């Protein structure tokens with residue numbers, strides 16, 4: 001599972017396993033601090049070993065892969081855009097990832113502004129004047145790319161860590177080529 005070399009991502013949803021069988025007493029949920037402990041220590045070591053730019057690239061790519069897999073596994077691809085947004089909002093809320101709102105949507109140019117409140121990755125963190133949700137940028141990119149079959153670039157422009165109350169993401173269809 002994790003010992004083979006690879007050129008392409010090999011993640012498969014079955015790797016998550018049967019949580020109900022494995023955790024009959026503890027169940028499928030855990031504390032947000034544990035999630036952040038894992039994310040932030042991993043990011044810390046990636047920065048130490050590879051530098052902040054490479055660490056960002058890895059987090060974005062991992063988020064992108066997660067968004068693609070999330071879409072494949074959980075989202076009905078026959079939805080129209082409204083249905084896609086509604087289903088994504090419900091899932092992100094039910095899974096306690098965050099509260100998603102679409103602030104702007106231009107279906108002609110395929111440019112969107114999304115906000116996420118109570119974000120799993122950053123809400124409540126100390127303000128440091130950085131946007132830190134690189135994994136979420138990748139996640140949204142993967143989600144949109146998988147749903148539409150086109151490439152999307154995502155940039156976080158406001159974050160809890162930059163002093164905002166919500167994270168705000170600019171989503172744009174990538175130029176061809």
Ligand SMILES: [Zn+2]
Pocket residue numbers: 119122131132133156158159160161166167
């Ligand atoms: Zn953020």
